[in-house]
Amino acid sequence: MSGIIGKKIGMTSIFGADGRNVACTLIEAGPCVVTQVKNEDTDGYTAVQLGYGERKEKRTTRALKGHFAKAKTTPKQHLVEFRNFRVEFEGGVELGQELSVADIFQEEDFVDVIANSKGKGFQGVVKRHNFGGVGQATHGQHNRLRAPGSIGGASYPARVFKGMRMAGRTGNDRVKVTNLQVMKIIPEKNLILVSGSIPGPKNGTVILEK
Structure with missing residues (x-):
């Protein structure tokens, strides 16, 4: 081309x-x-x-x-x-x-x-993946409005799956x-x-x- x-x-x-x-x-x-x-x-x-x-x-x-x-x-x-x-x-x-x-x-x-x-640079899940945060500001929530929430189970699967959307470097990609x-x-x-x-x-x- x-x-x-x-x-x-x-x-x-x-x-x-x-x-x-x-x-x-x-x-x-x-x-x-x-x-x-x-x-x-x-x-x-x-x-x-x-x-x-x-x-x-x-x-x-x-x-x-x-x-x-x-x-x-x-x-x-x-x-x-x-x-x-x-x-x-x-x-x-x-x-x-x-x-x-x-x-x-x-x-x-x-x-x-x-x-x-x-x-x-390094960004959280709200900016990087458009997460909505955890719950609201009431019911005992403290500094949780932009948190990612749970990332895995307990005894099963006892690990974090590959590809889990988490905080990390954002941008500077070939588009x-x-x-x-x-x-x-x-x-x-x-x-x-x-x-x-x-x-x-x-x-x-x-x-x-x-």
């Missing part, structure tokens, strides 16, 4: 073709550089690796420096591989070619967006939101507006797939 790497700018809203006000997310998508082209003969599958964002040369390993030198480009911060990219992209792509958002997406396309959700419509593309600024919200904070890296 074709795709591109970008950065979440923030949210706004625009009026759609039917006159409705649609909440949208603004993404700075690309430009991305083709850093590797894989094929069936050498790699066993077809794919295109794209690079996005600048990386300091002193923080780049020798192996990566050689990898980027083959593509005749500067070191990139993010590398993402898209399988079967050349099949969907008309005319194919070449090593070192620069791709913009307008080369891959068009308005009214439907895309999938992948990003890491906001990390919230994929599907079927978001491309509302508008501003090619001169490499901007794309997609309907709805996407995971992650502002300036977070996102992957758009078609």
